[in-house]
Amino acid sequence: MNRALLTALLALAAPALADEGMWTLNDFPADKLKAKYGFGPDKAWLDHVRLSSVRLAGGCSASLVSADGLVLTNHHCVRRCVEKLSTPKADYIAAGFYAKAEKDELKCQEFELNQLEAITDVTARLNAATRGAAPEKFFELQKQEMAKIEKECATSDEVRCDVVTLYRGGRYDLYQYRRFQDVRLVFAPEQAAAHFGGDPDNFNFPRYSFDASFLRVYGKDGKKLKFDHFLKFSPAGAREGDLTFVSGNPGGTNRTLTLSQLEFERDVRLPWLLSRIAEVRGTLNEFGKKSKEAARISNGNLMQIENSFKALRGRHAALADKAFFGTKVAEEQALRKKIEADAKLKPQFASAWSEMDKVVERQRQLYKDFMILEGGPGSELFGIARLLVRAADELPKANPERLKEYADARLPPMKQKIASNAPIYDDLEELTLAWGLTKLREELGADHPTVVALLGKQSPEALAKAAVKGSKLKDPKERQKLFDGGKAAIDASKDPMIALARAYDADARAIRKKYEDEIDGPVRKIGEVLAKARVAVRGAGEAPDATFTLRLNYGTVKGWSLGDKTVTPVTTLAGAFARHNGSEPFALPKSWLDAQKKLDGTTPYNFATDNDIIGGNSGSPVINKEGEVVGLIFDGNIHSLGGDYGYDGVLNRAVAVHSAGILAGLRTIYGATRIADELVPAAAPAGGK
């Protein structure tokens, strides 16, 4: 790691060499790109890519790949849908899923897709709303103005509008999306192929995963839609050295945090999260051993947990590395030194860092209580109960006065959640809720008033069992009744899960308000100052930190070297068979073993590029200059994990499924001809012999 980061250091010192930057689509550095690669996308190219890109609101990226609304994304992005459509008898996670005909395409519960239609700068409105505000009022005022702007924009449930904070307050843009809530599963491979290599290979390369799936978007009336913009699918795909674009929604980066904020990450937040996640991992892993059914209902959560653990551990390792942290120290010191030395800049900006230090000091005190109480004890049913309890309190208020997520423009996902009939499993609910209640007692102490009020003389396990067994919230009709009945219905409800959520709520709201007033508001206010300070010293032209909104970046298909080890950037189907050993997670499914002889082993399968991506980019198309899909992002290498805090062009790599590998799989392994033909209408070479 140290050697790697020493290399990273050199890379950071020479930014011109590295293709850093998750660029917004309305501020893409086409000229810079043209100077380096001889190609700069024009507005039409950018608009086409933007409208062909879609976001899975739950946390992934995707792309439209046919005029008929076929959507390409990762298997791990649709895993929850596949799982919820499965039953003990029809387990599509294990067996895979293929809708032979359009009528067989099955609706995903609680899925939403967003297509970015317009971006509008609303910085002036936001600034006007908070001008002169005290730090502790800042959040509330900003939230109110955002709610107003979003409501004006969201003229129907099919329009989604989010005000996005860029540059941590340097700019506010209104993102207007077309919202799709009828999303259906078309194709998913077996988990064993999609997640081949499992946790050991996760965030590693070379790689051999068929982490690809297809969805289809339908209209509100349940009918098929026609799309003007979609990406053509390239049967040949990417080669080493090719220029590649990735269009997707990186979830978040923290490259412009101050040192005290980074120390908070390193010393407080990440260690706390890591040990929580590790405990859940152990719990779920052991839970899943009880029976095949226990494994089936919990493996999705386990996979997610393992992924988070590895990702956060990589982030922590980056901050714990003295050389890497040293670059952050040097960067901040250089910035502050220039400001201190400039008589004009100093009075505007110099105090911002020490102000932030004070806020972070307070954040250290409030963080755990906030996470525990406002985070809630976990469990799907508790989440639904809290949603109903809060909706009853919030919805009667004027729109801007509500908790952010209850503003009018934000209601469609809530309605979807209430109406969902996705299965909820008692065993897993009890486990999760009991664990959450145990942590509540552990973190706050057995004598904390909230703990005493909630648990009384009961153990967490007994309380969880009673609440899950006694609750009727698994029934969407029951939820709808409580939602429609409002405050009176909630107050009168005898449902034990509603009672639990009610009992939590006063303390949870109190710590949330404290946190928003004392942390979020001041951080946002100081964020605006720091953003201006950066521009004043370093000029504009840097990409903003990621915000789970559409970004485009560029790079090339490229391996890397570390010490005496060189990694080439493209793997083949033959490599997957070579890695197969018959023991999970290195066991290819039967479909692959049966098809082995028919496949051309030299077909490219997975590949690495130096595109600057991060979690949330999963499912993003890798696009060539011609705007064609040449691959499908599904991971990064181990060195990409520090990318949260700084991009290292020497070692940081994105990892994708190759378009030729996808086609070969569809045609030769899965016989998914309908989909292969929809992607590449004329039969094209697809890795078959």
Added chain:
Amino acid sequence: MNRALLTALLALAAPALADEGMWTLNDFPADKLKAKYGFGPDKAWLDHVRLSSVRLAGGCSASLVSADGLVLTNHHCVRRCVEKLSTPKADYIAAGFYAKAEKDELKCQEFELNQLEAITDVTARLNAATRGAAPEKFFELQKQEMAKIEKECATSDEVRCDVVTLYRGGRYDLYQYRRFQDVRLVFAPEQAAAHFGGDPDNFNFPRYSFDASFLRVYGKDGKKLKFDHFLKFSPAGAREGDLTFVSGNPGGTNRTLTLSQLEFERDVRLPWLLSRIAEVRGTLNEFGKKSKEAARISNGNLMQIENSFKALRGRHAALADKAFFGTKVAEEQALRKKIEADAKLKPQFASAWSEMDKVVERQRQLYKDFMILEGGPGSELFGIARLLVRAADELPKANPERLKEYADARLPPMKQKIASNAPIYDDLEELTLAWGLTKLREELGADHPTVVALLGKQSPEALAKAAVKGSKLKDPKERQKLFDGGKAAIDASKDPMIALARAYDADARAIRKKYEDEIDGPVRKIGEVLAKARVAVRGAGEAPDATFTLRLNYGTVKGWSLGDKTVTPVTTLAGAFARHNGSEPFALPKSWLDAQKKLDGTTPYNFATDNDIIGGNSGSPVINKEGEVVGLIFDGNIHSLGGDYGYDGVLNRAVAVHSAGILAGLRTIYGATRIADELVPAAAPAGGK
């Protein structure tokens, strides 16, 4: 935490106020004590306390409390013995244990007690052995000399001799113990009483735990022994404000680490350990839910894991606290500044810190591989297999050439382990081994040569299952045969656990050698320089960091205040009944509920003192000026956890069971008259009405 540590800061700035220091018995500051409290123990008092104190070699402290070898320690210190004596039908953990007659006292497997008979300064010999040694040779030379010294001293298996490194190399003392390996269980309460409050109350106060048990020491011939030195038991016990001594074996402190070493703790070691431990915690907790028997065989491990987690998290929190870490920065800077400013000291000492920085940088690179490979994958059977495999290689070598733990003077515990017929449970073994192999693959990567060699095409689970099921090492006779058969027997063995240990060993030894040469040796060499530097600047008269050897410290029975909360130092039996709510871990056992009316509720039960203790002190007697037992250390408060890195006299508290509470329990709850009479021959007031 920040507020607490700000207070701690003030405390550290005024050391005269705080009774810091875990003093060696041959260097006790009696004069300093006399000046403050009007009482300074003389040599006879110190010798008496030393010879009345015993160490449980497995990691606890204890004291002789009768001429017939009765030993007082914590329940959690003998828990493993109680567990191993239990069966599904006679579960002494749940029901408690009381030997009504001497003949009913049951032998504890793998227990060893040590009584410290003599201390000899061997610094000159150690220094001579390593004079002029290169850092990478330092460890080996020192180890060889230590093995020689220990062998000369250990004239029989009943004499235990350890060279102890004090002041991280400032001084080396030879500790000569009388060793007892026939130790029998006399009395243990129910787990529900001993660990009342469970994990939530652990490291907290006020407290209501009967964490006390009794053992008896027997001679090598299995006959009772007579002791000249033992501590009298005080029926009245300690009161608020009383001067209290704690005589015991604090396991280790890190108060004199350099800043780079502390950063390593904060950024690498503790986060890594915490997430490992957290995962094991989740795993064991869920494992134990499978059945009553699964709970019975795993709860001891779970308790230990929960205790470690909370302890290490507290330590991490101390280092993560900017104010606390700031005191360590200030301390080191002050020391270095004085050295830099002194023309005589500078050439001797100034470079030591930067040399240490370089070693720690290397330690960051080697640490995980060392822990994973030399630590091994866990499981008792694997531990036994490795012991046998290594013994076959090591014992034929000359004594000083062997791995440290195979030197002649260190063999008795190994022989005890081989002969032990303590139960080993397949389920738990498989779980532990599979987990360890999974972590091996996770940490080193699926393509690491060791991983490939060990796992081949098998999953960790499959390999673990085969190794556990196929191994005969549960049988002590089989172990003895392999031990006696030496290298030839080991090489010829088809036992799959032996095979696994053999396959591990080359890589484990290689990383261990690297670690000893590149880390341990240099750290020890620089440690000697730093110790001298401290004395040169600050003078002698500081207590050395703890080393799991006998220490004596003093303090008073004392509560504390934090913010608007004041905690009084003594709880009562009535308080335990008030806290009882019927739900585990707040459920008192039936014996208590039955006895409630007979008990005097005002009897003191648990209490807090400001004695400077740490893990390893568990089971230490709390002693008054008269040399009587007034209490039994079993825990510290939450503020004591940072005590690893610095003592805070304002908030750091030791937590003990009160001698009056112990007597009341023995007489009135448990009817353990034989023991109560042995402690306090004349019937004395014992909390009975």
